[in-house]
Amino acid sequence: MTDRSRADLFLAQELGVNDFDGARDRLAGVEIALALAPDLAGERLGQLTLLVAANILCRLGPYCPKIAIVVPDTACVHPDLPLLPSGSPLGDVLCRFMEDTQRPEKRSHRQYRVGAFDDAFALALVIGDARVKASRTLYTWYERWTGGFADTSQPITYRGSNSFGALLAGALGATGVSRLLLERIAAPGFAPQPLPRAAALSAYSYTSPSTPGSEPDVPIQVDFRAIGPLLLVGGGAVASGLAFALVSLPQVVGDLTITDHDGIDATNLERHLIATWEHVGLLKATRVAQLFADGVWNGLVVRAYNSRYEHLPPAQWRTMIAAVDDADIRRRLQFDLPETLLNAGTVGPEFLVSRHDYGAGPCAECLYPEHSQPARTLVEMLAVQTGLDVTEVVRLEGERSPLTEEQIARIVERGELMFPEEVLERARHDGFRALAESACTTATVRPELPAATIGFVAALPGILLAAELVKEVVFRTGLTDGPPLAGAQSVFRFDTFGELQDPIELARPSRGCRCQEQLMRAAYLRRWRDDTE
Ligand SMILES: [Zn+2]
Numbered sequence: 001m002t003d004r005s006r007a008d009l010f011l012a013q014e015l016g017v018n019d020f021d022g023a024r025d026r027l028a029g030v031e032i033a034l035a036l037a038p039d040l041a042g043e044r045l046g047q048l049t050l051l052v053a054a055n056i057l058c059r060l061g062p063y064c065p066k067i068a069i070v071v072p073d074t075a076c077v078h079p080d081l082p083l084l085p086s087g088s089p090l091g092d093v094l095c096r097f098m099e100d101t102q103r104p105e106k107r108s109h110r111q112y113r114v115g116a117f118d119d120a121f122a123l124a125l126v127i128g129d130a131r132v133k134a135s136r137t138l139y140t141w142y143e144r145w146t147g148g149f150a151d152t153s154q155p156i157t158y159r160g161s162n163s164f165g166a167l168l169a170g171a172l173g174a175t176g177v178s179r180l181l182l183e184r185i186a187a188p189g190f191a192p193q194p195l196p197r198a199a200a201l202s203a204y205s206y207t208s209p210s211t212p213g214s215e216p217d218v219p220i221q222v223d224f225r226a227i228g229p230l231l232l233v234g235g236g237a238v239a240s241g242l243a244f245a246l247v248s249l250p251q252v253v254g255d256l257t258i259t260d261h262d263g264i265d266a267t268n269l270e271r272h273l274i275a276t277w278e279h280v281g282l283l284k285a286t287r288v289a290q291l292f293a294d295g296v297w298n299g300l301v302v303r304a305y306n307s308r309y310e311h312l313p314p315a316q317w318r319t320m321i322a323a324v325d326d327a328d329i330r331r332r333l334q335f336d337l338p339e340t341l342l343n344a345g346t347v348g349p350e351f352l353v354s355r356h357d358y359g360a361g362p363c364a365e366c367l368y369p370e371h372s373q374p375a376r377t378l379v380e381m382l383a384v385q386t387g388l389d390v391t392e393v394v395r396l397e398g399e400r401s402p403l404t405e406e407q408i409a410r411i412v413e414r415g416e417l418m419f420p421e422e423v424l425e426r427a428r429h430d431g432f433r434a435l436a437e438s439a440c441t442t443a444t445v446r447p448e449l450p451a452a453t454i455g456f457v458a459a460l461p462g463i464l465l466a467a468e469l470v471k472e473v474v475f476r477t478g479l480t481d482g483p484p485l486a487g488a489q490s491v492f493r494f495d496t497f498g499e500l501q502d503p504i505e506l507a508r509p510s511r512g513c514r515c516q517e518q519l520m521r522a523a524y525l526r527r528w529r530d531d532t533e
Pocket residue numbers: 362363364365366367509510513514515516
């Protein structure tokens with residue numbers, strides 16, 4: 001039990017699963033189809049959507065169902081498709097790839113095969129307009145920046161250079177399939193809400209646009225020199241999604257430096273989209289650099305530093321990307337004053353993508369303050385300790401009415417303190433008073449929970465970070481009005497277990513944060529405004 005994977009933790013925490021073997025057995029009995037419509041079989045973006053979906057789903061590891069790749073026999077790997085050998089039979093090499101993400105001794109338990117359009121499946125993810133016999137089918141589609149899925153099929157006609165719609169179609173499709181699978185093993189009361197009949201997301205506007213074709217498209221060639229020097233901090237799950245998205249761009253000019261001191265181990269394969277078993281032991285930064293082959297792949301040159309950020313030679317990075325799960329590093333990066341800091345992170349089934357440029361929105365320190373909630377009054381402190389709202393605490397203190405089960409559940413889930421069961425029981429009768437009395441005597445501070453994650457949650461923010469980079473470039477070169485993550489609308493939070501249509505948040509800087517000090521603002525302006533105007 002000490003060696004639980006992060007996916008196990010995720011299932012326990014988010015879905016209430018406690019019989020892991022039972023859950024594995026149930027999922028191992030399901031066969032799903034990943035199908036590509038014949039008219040897209042030779043297309044780069046159709047194949048990319050299929051690769052993303054397969055790549056994410058096979059990372060469910062021990063919880064991965066049987067997967068059949070359903071493509072026309074003649075489909076061969078497009079020369080611009082990453083990770084798979086160009087010109088090889090698509091179905092065969094994709095099955096091999098999925099096997100290669102599993103431990104060699106576990107491969108016999110996983111069953112991947114090339115299937116046929118008239119086989120019967122429990123569940124199908126179909127790219128484009130094709131028919132597969134399945135009890136439930138999700139149809140994915142993409143256009144420009146937008147990708148999504150729906151209950152009914154629609155033809156895909158987009159043939160341009162923008163990879164983001166296809167990447168999101170694959171990732172959201174895999175998220176939809178994962179939800180339908182995990183529903184089957186969730187404990188009662190824990191299942192995510194029913195999957196919406198349709199969902200789509202634009203990596204440009206973070207909306208679900210009714211006419212994706214009206215959003216400005218990317219040029220065939222993206223030139224990163226305008227936003228350099230460019231540094232990626234972190235080489236883990238989110239960074240692998242970002243690297244995967246960047247390696248899917250047709251043509252890039254410029255270079256990117258990545259720094260990470262860590263190596264790829266077997267447990268990383270559950271969510272590291274660019275690693276297979278043969279990369280275990282390799283340093284994460286090295287693996288990212290390797291993918292781009294010194295600029296030979298699509299032009300992007302990636303330089304790897306196998307060290308912590310603090311040990312890099314000092315430099316003024318214009319654009320920094322924080323793909324780390326450490327609040328300390330995020331604050332440190334922000335304090336080092338890049339012109340633009342792009343950030344992403346995951347918590348349970350949710351993720352966040354944010355952009356920070358010392359404008360009207362919060363900085364990364366506002367989002368990740370050193371002291372989680374600077375509590376000033378007793379009521380505020382009690383609110384933090386119990387996880388309830390301040391107004392709720394005020395009301396409950398006055399009323400003395402018993403706490404509801406819903407409130408108790410929130411306290412258990414969100415409170416900074418863990419209350420003994422007998423105190424919670426007392427609160428059920430005597431109300432909030434019981435908690436307030438116990439807060440400083442019997443409750444203990446919640447220990448740091450190990451990060452519970454699962455592949456499909458980390459892939460999406462990685463893709464969106466790559467889109468932010470590309471938008472940063474096209475914005476600077478005057479091709480679009482501006483990056484949508486800007487000003488007070490600079491934080492996008494998304495719940496992969498929710499309605500799949502979360503709006504961009506309105507976020508304000510924190511009072512008292514370092515970013516509001518005159519000295520810091522002046523230093524920022526001195527560094528970045530002199531040479532740009
Ligand atoms: Zn701030």
